[in-house]
Amino acid sequence: MIDKVVLQKGSPVTMEQAVMILLPETGSVEVQRDASCREHKAHTHSTNETLLIISGEIIFTVDGENITCTSGDRILLTSETVHSSVAGKNGCLYIIAFELKDNKND
Numbered sequence: 001m002i003d004k005v006v007l008q009k010g011s012p013v014t015m016e017q018a019v020m021i022l023l024p025e026t027g028s029v030e031v032q033r034d035a036s037c038r039e040h041k042a043h044t045h046s047t048n049e050t051l052l053i054i055s056g057e058i059i060f061t062v063d064g065e066n067i068t069c070t071s072g073d074r075i076l077l078t079s080e081t082v083h084s085s086v087a088g089k090n091g092c093l094y095i096i097a098f099e100l101k102d103n104k105n106d
Contacts, residue, residue: 003078004062004063004077004078004081005060005062005067005075005076005077005078005081005083006075006076006102007067007069007073007074007075008073008074008075008076008102008103009072009073010052010072010073010074010103011072012071012072013052013054013071013072014054015031015054015093015095018052018054018094018095019031019095021052021095021101022050022052022095022096022097022101023097024097024099027098029095029096029097029098030095030096030098031093031094031095031096032051032093032094032095032096033091033092033093034056034058034085034087034091034092034093035087035091036087036088036089036090036091037086037087037088037089038086038087038091038092039084039085039086039087040084040085040086041084042061042082042083042084043082043083043084044079044080044081044082044083045077045079045080045081046079046080047079047098047099048076048077048078048079048098048099048100049076049077049096049097049098049099049100050074050075050076050077050096050097050099050100050101050102051069051074051075051077051094051095051096051097052072052073052074052094052095052097053069053070053071053072053073053074053075053092053093053094054071054093054094054095055071055092055093056070056071056087056088056090056091056092056093057069057070057087057088057089057090057092058085058086058087058088058092058094059085059086059088060075060083060084060085061083061084061085062077062081062082062083063082074101074102074103076100076101076102078100
């Protein structure tokens with residue numbers, strides 16, 4: 001079991017690499033693009049999530065702590081974790097998997 005949120009720093013990835021890294025054996029992932037300074041107010045999800053950043057920057061806030069993510073970084077959020085985010089000045093492009101996928105098995 002992981003904490004509510006885990007940041008795993010990584011090396012820059014392409015969209016194809018990010019999709020293939022997070023794509024489950026059966027199922028799908030979501031591609032998300034946030035425009036410059038796009039804010040997602042505090043919210044939760046009923047499922048676990050893994051986000052792999054392709055380009056740009058995004059700052060997540062969990063329990064008052066800011067977590068900055070850039071290309072290649074992976075953030076794992078357990079279900080029901082209250083979090084918010086703001087994209088950097090150049091926006092952010094990322095892949096979302098609806099399960100926890102750490103980078104230990106890549």
